[in-house]
Amino acid sequence: MRHSFQVDLRGVVDLLSAHLYSSPDVYVRELVQNAVDALAARGPEADDRPVVIECHERPGGPPLLSVEDEGVGLTVPEVHELLATIGSSSKRDGLLGPDVDYLGRFGIGLLSCFLVSDDIRVVSRSVRGGPGVSWRGHSDGTYELRELADGEGRATPGTTVWVTARPGLEDRLHAATVRQLVRRYAGLLARPILLRTSAGEERLAGRPLPWAGQDTERLLAWGEAELGERFLDAVPLGLPAAGLTGVAFVLSTSPSPSSRQRHRVHLKRMLLSDAVDGLLPDWAFFVRVVVDTSALQPLASREGLYEDATLAAVREGLGTALRSWLAGLADRDPQRLQRLVRVHALALKALAVHDDELLRLFAPWLPVDTSLGRMTLTEVMARGPVRYAGTAEDFSQMAQVATAESICLVNAGYTYDEELLLRLPDVLPGVDVERVDPEDLAAVLRPVIAADQAGAAALVARCRTVLAPFSCDVEVREFSPASLPSLYTAGDGARFARELDETRQVADSFWGPMLGRIAAAQPVSREATLVLNWRHPVVRRLAGQVGGDALRTAVEVLYLQALLLGRHPLRGRETTLLSGALGRLIEGSLHGA
């Protein structure tokens, strides 16, 4: 024998209230939705009929709310089948009227009334004839159904739903709350809603979409009033294939790229949620949208969107729309674009990395850090080839000299900067981009003049002996500032060797031997160089008649000073060197005193 599942209504209501809906307030949405669907099913004759909501505040009794429509209504068998069966919906099966675009489909919406009430009454008369019907459902899972006698209940087709507030939740049914909830959930509906309270009758909804045909300033004012935030720009959106219209607001402050914007989505003009995630591509984290669409499917909770191919297509369509708006802005309103680039540089860089067209458009405005201060790429390109340091450490090593030499060096140590710079020649023909490493910097420093070369070469030879134990080469060049006597440059290999050395000195017995083996496997690196500045008087003096001990002390101090200026931590051997050299310096000065 076959049996049917039995459903414990109390359990279902608990499930809805605890897990499906985030708030009991959704009952207003579900009731309005059912009324609108019933009116839609009735066809053109009901086009101008409103939904009527009435708040009945009864002294001494719990507040009562009624929602009334002149829609298709229900017959007695339909009430048995639809109202008394959880999950049964006339809209999904086309029973209520085929070819109508309904808001509901799951057959559970009415149950949400049990979130605020223990007692729901539905009085209906079907447009298809037959007697009127009264159905009374209780939150314990029981219901009563009664055929109405002639003259009882509604005289004309339609439905009225009565909801009595549950003790403790009276405020959810008070006029002020109901007004606010109707505005929130159903404020954009094309069909008017009449709200009757003890204060009188008020017409809500029934207007064109607030963003239709508005200029930017009005959209911005509306966005500020609705979302409580002043935006940088407002972009009208339209995807006819998805029945989507709306507006994208550009945030006036930069959000974290990992943060997700929460979008306000209306489905067929009824609010789905104002915290919908995943409607835009990830890169569009700098906009917040308000849209209305007819093509997307809600989750059963109606608080999120069902992830399907349509949603993926909408996401892509909105991404394309935003991109082409950005592209158009460059021509239309460069000043606005500049403001936008300033606030959202990181997002735009993330975009431009994968998009040649955007890179071509934005490159001129993209801001970068350089040795001469913050500049746009246009300013950098105007100075000749674009030279950049690939890491923040390289930049900090070279910035001092680059600044003094008026070399514009870009710090590409930030996310996306190097990738963008390397792609510049692809989109802007004629632009040269070159990475500069600290060791290359030595090459762009000027060689000493011919007359001084012999003296400089002799000094180099003597200094190399002093610094040989530190795997550091020596060169003599001329560079600015003249007050900087020496410069330590090191490529990646030399830097790695330094770090390894340093770690070995602090590593315990477990790691020590392993680090030793790694060090042994590294070829001896000569990438590190101490560049002495021929313009500095001390360096010149060292090239003269200087005794071996004095020269050693001076070169050691110059080496240590260059390391510290380049922010390289001193290794164990260098710390010993520091105390030794300082000690000798002090002794020497006391001796002379």
Ligand SMILES: Nc1ncnc2c1ncn2[C@@H]1O[C@H](COP(=O)(O)OP(=O)(O)OP(=O)(O)O)[C@@H](O)[C@H]1O
């Ligand atoms: N005001 C109304 N007039 C006519 N029929 C109604 C009305 N309210 C509810 N019904 C009928 O009761 C059924 C169940 O309603 P319910 O709100 O539970 O689900 P639904 O609207 O079909 O789907 P959803 O769960 O997505 O809202 C509806 O499909 C509809 O046939």
